[in-house]
Amino acid sequence: MQKEKFTLEQVLNMDLPNIILYAAPVMFILVGLEWYFSYKRKQNFYDAKDTLAATTIGLVNVAISAAIKVVTFSIILYFYNVVPWSIPATWWSFILCLIWIDFWRYWAHRIAHENRFWWATHVTHHNSEKYNWSVSFRLGWTQHIKIVFFIPVVLVGFHPVVFFICHQIEVLYQFWIHTEYIRKLPRPIEYVFTTPSHHRVHHARNEKYLDKNYGSTFIIWDRLFGTFQPEEEQADYGITKPVNSYNPITLCFHEWADIVKDVRNSRSLKEAYTMVFARPSKLELKKKEFEKVKL
Structure with missing residues (x-):
């Protein structure tokens, strides 16, 4: 059976669900609630200027994503159409695609911390000295070039719709792990999935925490490749050379x-x-x- 190939026009007309857009109101409500509890309990998890900067960065990022949508889709479709094989869009292909994307997100994330060129695309996410749900909005405006790391996902033959939905799920997952309020979860969850405890370590500049816990949805990659660090002492957030700016x-x-x-x-x-x-x-x-x- 010959593989079905797609044109850019076909994919743009598929009306793919924008999961992140649908989730945005809930995310903003949760940020507001977390900020409120932080204020009431005098826990200092938020800073108004820092949160405004994060929100501005996030909104501009949404605009950039929309502006380069055609380019992004064109790159993904080109490599999907190049290979002669394909994986059908079934329930199990979504699971496999999610795991495969997460594997490559681990390596893209790791390289972004261990190579200065790629760090420049990612440092924006780490230069806040606060740790709260609004930090998840801080995604650098040049981070879109990291799409090159996801070409291997497409070359496996996952249906473009499966790829785009799974990628959105991966991005959305990052929101809930940016909080101080959710402490350590039951051991089976902590062993397999990336949790707020793991990600607090990742955002810390404590010497023992540097360059650890790169996993996006699954922490198993860190356990396999030697970059796992459990949360022990309280994290000191930010980068080793502070920016001292809200611009x-x-x-x-x-x-x-x-x-x-x-x-x-x-x-x-x-x-x-x-x-x-x-x-x-x-x-x-x-x-x-x-x-x-x-x-």
Whole structure:
């Protein structure tokens, strides 16, 4: 049986459900409730300027996603149509696609922490020193280029509709794990799924917590690949080099600006390459090594 191929026009006319859009009112209500309880209990989980910055970043991101929708769909369809095989859109294909997307989200997320170029697309999500549901809105405006990491998902042959729905579910899952109010859950859940406890570790700048718990929906990838860290001491949130700004443009582009500055100040191609692609947590050490060579 010959595989059915899709045109961009066909997919755009499918009226795919926008799960995130439907969930948005609930998300904003929950943010409001969490903020209220934080205020009433004097827990200082929220900062008005920080939340406004996060919301602005999130809304602009929605606009960017809409603006590049045709490009995104075109990339996914191109690679789906290239391979001669396909997986039918059935209940079990949704489960398999969700797991496969999550596997690649783990590696995309890990690379975004261990490679400075990709870190620049992701740092916006981490430069808040608060941890609450509004932080889930802070997604850098250049993070859309990470679509390249999901081409392997499409090459397996998952139906485009299955892919787009599962990807939305993965993104939506990230919302609920950004909170202090949900503590550790029963052990079976904590062992398999990424929970608020795991993700608090991921957002911390405590030395023992750096570069840990990259899992999106499933924490099993961290357990398999040696990046798992249980929550022990209280997390200190933010990045190791604070931005000290609530300006959305600064929050989204400060790392890119620093990369350009470091490349301009480089004395060799090797140094310039290192300034772009070094592991962020090792960057200061690398800079000191190059300074010694200059002396």
